[in-house]
Amino acid sequence: MKENAELRNEREFPSGKSGQGVGARLPRKEDDRLMRGRGQYVGDIRLAGLQDVAFVRSPLAHARIRGIHVPEAYRGSVFTAADLVGIKPIRAVSGLPGFKISEQPVLATGKVRQVGELVAMCLAPTRAEAEDIAASVTLDLEELPAITDMLKAREPGSALVHEHWGDNVFLETSYEVDISAALDAPIKVTREISTARQCMSPLEGRGVVATFDPRLDQLTLHSAAQMPHITRSGLAECLGMEEGQIRVISPDVGGGFGHKGILLPEEVCLSWLTMRCGHPVRWLEDRREHLVASSNCREHHYKITVYANSDGMLRGIDCEATVDSGAYSSYPFSACLEAAQVASILPGPYKMPAYRCRTFSVATNKCPILPYRGVARTGVCFALELMLDLVAAEAGLEPGEVRLRNLVLPEQMPFDNITKKHFDSGDYPQAMRRALAAIDLDAIRARQKRGEADARRIGVGVSIYCEQAAHGTSVYSGWGIPMVPGHEQASARLTPDGGLELRVGVHSHGQGMETTLAQVAHEILGVDVAKVRIILGDTAMTPYSTGTWGSRSMVMAGGAVASACRELGERARRIGAKLLQHDPAAVVLQNGEVRGVNGSVSLGAIAHTWYRRPQDLPADVDPGGLEVTQGYKPVRDSGSFSYAAHAAVVAVDPDLGEVEILDYVIVEDGGVLVNPLVVDGQIYGGLAQGIGTALYEEMLFDASGQPLATTLADYLLPGPTEVPAARLDHMETPSPYTQFGVKGIGEGGAIAPPAAIANAVNDALRPLGVALMQSPLTPHRIVEAVLAARAAERSAA
């Protein structure tokens, strides 16, 4: 950890002594309510006259709607698309050339294109009664051939999800740098690799409570949402209302991960319904709706060739990537973000002279795909890192050594890689070396030679990735999607008693922003974090923001809070100078006080004077006051690049296919850490999700497009006994472009585990001739591969 200390000491933080500023390992302030069960989620909201909604959802993946029959008794409690006059469909367009537009009606019209698509909305005093009504509605559907296989969907003659397109491809992109230069490489490995379709599975599902206030002429939508301002913009477009007529409140949110980053048809439906029926209405997503009808993620397919010299040096990568985007383009990220991103991020932190990647975003009769923690990076890391292990085997090298030979070097920073991704800082080889040392590679190799008493096989695997975070206007304007992040703003207000209120447009759904943003404020103003209140999740109370996604909140909202607090501190300092009867140039703000040679005056006293005793202020005081809104954008908005090397040791039972993770090491560099405790929590949580991707989570569909996992007995999530006590090591290479040198780290934990674990399993089974290229690595897939390898060996013998 010596290197850490050196890096940290390069920077000076004025509040270092107080233990509350940037770098302090503070317990989370919000946990006092959350851990006592006192959080307030959408499901906790009670409004007078509230009624519940249950939806009639399509039982078929692809069908024409011939009729919707509502029993006489329930007319008036059931609403269909025919009722929603003037409501526009959800459109999430990309400006990338060739993008085909899907229109998602909030209640189905004409066709249904996925199981679970909303067809009718049923209203009753309780959810159970609403479900009774929904069960009584019958649909007359003409079933159409379901498109469930994204590769077949690309073939000519496939049935079509959106007939007028002529094919099923939302978007095709390509990126090439001189691939012909790689073709004569002595090592050439080609494989097909795929990752399963997953459900994001936050503890809290989506939920909506909508109500209309005639006095304010305002719709209030309470929604478990990561991006309330974007939700409001999307709602206004669909409902044909002014943004000022809509207030979106996102209270405590129990996990987002991307699942809560889209505009829901349910949000539009309930907004319309409360205005139609004149009382508050509620819909809470249940677990079955989440599994079968909501949104999915992660389903990638790669056909990939890696070229290398015999010493393991990469010569190039040639890849064709396909992503199953589902039936509709979701607002605001669109159906193409995931696949098109693959082309630009596949090379990762590796140097190579040649590269080609084509990508396809394919429409199928499944839920729309959303960017899930790590977005395309988890699939990309899985594909490339599995391939590098095959290159290592061809070259006769340790997998770690192949990485070390190809990773970008610290002296090359800042570094533009082959797809022009701009790496701000970091020492990737050091992270890999530390991980290899911590996992004790030599000891594992010795243990493998000895063998195990229980006949299991031991394997070790590594992976490394980079996580571009908080990338802004210059990156997103090119996508041409409905949302482009610009300057982030924060409001800071000193209260008359010396407290600090901060208003930010990002949200917090487990990230601990109420603590970390308070630490940033403390860093600048010296206000005790206990006296800092963070106000977020309400469009009426916070500055416009694209919200919390893309690991951007600490960089962007943290930067904005720092800017606002600096300006506020400057105003307080000038008032303080007046009170101390000093020249403003002769006083400083330190530890929550304005100090001069004559003495000091606290921020609390300055605030009290400003608000309560203006008679004590001189006539020429700056009238601006102690409330400011300031904006922030990093010096470069191409993103901060955090990264980590992961190393896993597994024991594999080749007869049962069971995998046990024996040891797991993560060496993470997230730049300067505002709160290492919070960062640790982010990494542990991400690791759990990465283990889910690696070993458990998979939403399968039958040929007719029926989702096969409808409860958590079938859709397996890792639990406490499946997540090992990982060992974390931090490096801290500051970003040169951000406030304090911070980097976004929210997603990284979920990116590398599938690759590290799969590489470890393959390492364990390599002597048997087994290499698995598909996640999750289920017992059945493992045993199937072992049996196939044994059969191949027998037929060869």
Next chain:
Amino acid sequence: MKPAPFAYERPRDLDAALSLLAASRGSTKIIAGGQSLGPMLNLRLVQPELIVDISGLAELKLAQVSGNELVLGALVTHADIEDGRTADVTRGAMRNVAANIAYRAVRNRGTIGGSLSHADPAADWVSALAALGARVKLRTLAGARTLAVEAFVVGALEPALHVGEIVEAIHVPTRTASSHWGYAKSCRKTGEFARAIGAVLVDPADASARVVIGAIDTAPIVVTDARELFGGQIAADYKQRFDVRVADALLAKAGIDDAAQRHIHVSVLKRAVLEAAA
């Protein structure tokens, strides 16, 4: 995920419960611990008109040794057995099985009679009790009958219950001192239903063996005379004589076409044999 409307009765004694069952028209479901029925109701997979809650029937909570067997009331919970609150005639076999059913919250409420009545082929008792040679006592207003566990579980989620009939008790024979017991299962994760179960009761002293392969898509494969699995005879060297090909053929005959699935089942059964012999 809310149940369809149903009527609810909670009788105070077995006769009252049986009368309700006899009088009911249309669909009736009995609820005890509710660990399987609860989710099925919420998912509307079952929509009974009447639910008879038998959790108040004291006579179904009794557990006593009677002669050469243990009689466990249907309402005895997995946790009762795990914690040793009931007598044991299986030399710890049942206690170990109980301790590994799902997780503790399920074991606290789930009952042995409910588990058998639900007849999920992946449930532990369905396989373990068949291997132990247990019998199920069934009662209606008209009288009682007794079935071997393997005769009671006729298919997946398909118990041999007649209309108006209830599982009253489980009769578990005393395990002989010379017998060996092995029980193994493979679960995707802690607390999940097994995807393969092997249960073995071998008595080299009287050259007998019962073998169960459970957690398949249908009722478990119960081999009451398992000599063929051990090369035609049961003796002290049964571990060495265990024949995986015979086990594999049993699974193929039961309709399991997938070779990897059969391999996992056979491997789990082999572990049960090794455990018995250990």
